[in-house]
Amino acid sequence: MARHTYDYPRPCLTVDCVVFGLDETALQVLLIQRAIEPHAGCWALPGGFVEMGESLEAAARRELQEETSLDISYLEQLYTFGGVDRDPRDRVVTVAYYALVKRLDHVARASSDARQVGWFPVNDLPPLAFDHEVIMAAAHERLRGKVRYQPIGFELLPTKFTLRQLQHVYETILDRALDKRNFRKKILSMDLLIELDETEQGVAHRAARLYRFDRRKYERLSKRGFLFEI
Amino acid sequence: MARHTYDYPRPCLTVDCVVFGLDETALQVLLIQRAIEPHAGCWALPGGFVEMGESLEAAARRELQEETSLDISYLEQLYTFGGVDRDPRDRVVTVAYYALVKRLDHVARASSDARQVGWFPVNDLPPLAFDHEVIMAAAHERLRGKVRYQPIGFELLPTKFTLRQLQHVYETILDRALDKRNFRKKILSMDLLIELDETEQGVAHRAARLYRFDRRKYERLSKRGFLFEI
DNA sequence: CCAAAAGTGTTTCACGTACACCCATGC
DNA sequence: GCATGGGTGTACGTGAAACACTTTTGG
Known part of the structure; x- marks a missing residue:
């Protein structure tokens, strides 16, 4: 194996992802x-080493591709954790990212290699390796904050969704009930949802109308100072 | 000089600070x-290498101490820049921080070593080395966003300040005029300023009352869900 | 026809915004 | 006494929040 030698010691650099x-x-x-x-058998965030020829975001995407077959609909840098004792073996600095995926699309959960992969409710997690509980908490906090003033709730839903589903996203993330009428009024008044000529299928009651998010329009308005807010 | 050898190549890790x-x-x-x-003679953000025994924030503080004699009243991690071609010599990943200092306190600008240090208006900067213009822009953006819903405006003022000075902080950062009466009403209604029995000195007109920010009270309220907002 | 969720309007209240004048002080 | 900024109150309109009933559909 090739060796790499430097005049000064260098920390190890990794990325970790909260999906x-x-x-x-x-x-x-x-x-x-x-x-x-260390921490064999323990649950941990997916992640790995940053390679020399790839940017940090590219490293995060590569790791996610390797671990899962999900397509990532949103990926953003969260924070860099650089405590001296994060890893008992070596000084390891990790750049954490958080990602949102449309899980309702593919119910299948595939794992490329032999490693065990699983989904866990954020409010009922197993003990995590290293300082990953701190990273998790930071990601959850950021998601709660960001969802209120950036249209990222859509990234967790299929392209076509009902208003009920969208409200459910907000209720789940913000952890409180929202008034149905006020929610619909607010979200529709922004005029960023395109009403489709379709309704949901296979429900045992009146079928709800489907909508999709008009990303183009949002980006146009956003440049002119429009602020999304729930 | 000691050499340091690893099985895999490692990027160089630095911190840079926007003060x-x-x-x-x-x-x-x-x-x-x-x-x-590279970029000798060019202006750049203060920063330097992260040492093995110090956290990222400690590295940022150390660099700031070395470059200037300012005491930092606020320091927060901004973002980590890890593009492959940031530095022509080597792969360098930098963790950027931004800091706020009470400049009005000490008018003196001291520099510990021989290097030239200077203050520049954010709206009229010289060309910067590396990708420091990108980092600057990100820091400025973050400051504008953060000042509206976190009480960090105070960190740029002396401990005792007038409402006029505070309003001026907000007008400067947000880059728009604020209505004097509304500003005073809003900020005083939060009940986070302690009215002192002192007024400003040496002005050629009626002297304004001095206030200080009640950080303890803010932290108490904050834990109970209170949101600061201008 | 019944269960279950979709869909819709109105009232109330708080808060943001716009706006003009008197007051205290130093020179 | 005058110039300069300090300090205050009110009216108006917008938007958030609270709240209940009718409609549609599948079984």
Whole structure:
């Protein structure tokens, strides 16, 4: 194996990803079970080393591709964790990202290699390796804050969704009930949803209308100072 | 010199700091003039290598102490920049921080070593080394966003300040005029300012009352869900 | 026809915004 | 006494919040 030598010591640099998805009931996070020490058998955030020829975001995307077959609909840098004792073996600095995926699309949960992969409700997580509980808490906090003034709730839903589903996203993330009429009024008054000529299928009651988010229009308005807010 | 050898190549890890200060007229940023290549003679953000025994924030504080004799009243991690071609010599990943200092306190600008240090108005900066203009823009953007819903405006003022000065902080950062009566009503209604039995000195007109920010009270309220907002 | 969720309007109240004048002080 | 900024109150309109009933559909 090639060796790499430097005049001064260098920390190890990794990326870790907090992947949020939504099922019918709760906000969930993707974890992998570690195969090797330290913390072998423990659940941890997906992540790995940053390679020399790739940007940080590229490293995060590559790791997510390797661990799962999900397509990421939103990815943003969260924070960089650089405490001296994060890893008992070596000084490891990690750049954390958080991602949103449309889990309702593909119910299947595929894992490329032999490692155990699982979704866990954010409010009922197993113990995590390293300082990953701190990273998780930071990601959850950021999601709660960001969802209120950026249109990222849509990234957790299929392209076509009902207003009920959208309200459910907000209720789940903000962890409080919202008034149905006020929610619909508010979201529709922004005029960023396109009403489709379709309704949901296979429900045992009146079928709800489907909508999709008009991203183009949002981006245009956003440049002119429009602020999304729930 | 000791050599350090690893199985895989590692990027270099640095911190860079965007230090904001306010003078009577404008929002300013602290820059240093580079003594060595690349970009020798060019202005750049203060920063340097992260050492193995210190956290990222500790590295940022150390660099700021070395460059200037300012005491930092607010320091927060901004973003980590990890583009592959940031530095022509080597792969360098930098964790950027932004800091707020009470410049009105000490008018003196001291520099510990021989390097040239200077304050520049954010709206009229010289060309910067590396990708520091991108970092600057991100810091400025973050400051504008954060000042509206976190009580960080106070960090740019002396401990005792007048409402006029505080309004001026907000007008400078948000880059728009605020109505004097509404501003005073809003800020006083939060009941987070302690009215002192002192007035400003040496002005050629009626002297304004001095206030100070009640940080304890803010922290108490904050834990109970209170949201600061201008 | 019944269950279950979709869909819709109005009233109330708080708060943001716009706006003009008197007051205290130093020179 | 005058110039300069300090300090205050009110009216208006917008938007958030609270709240209940009718409609549609599948079984």
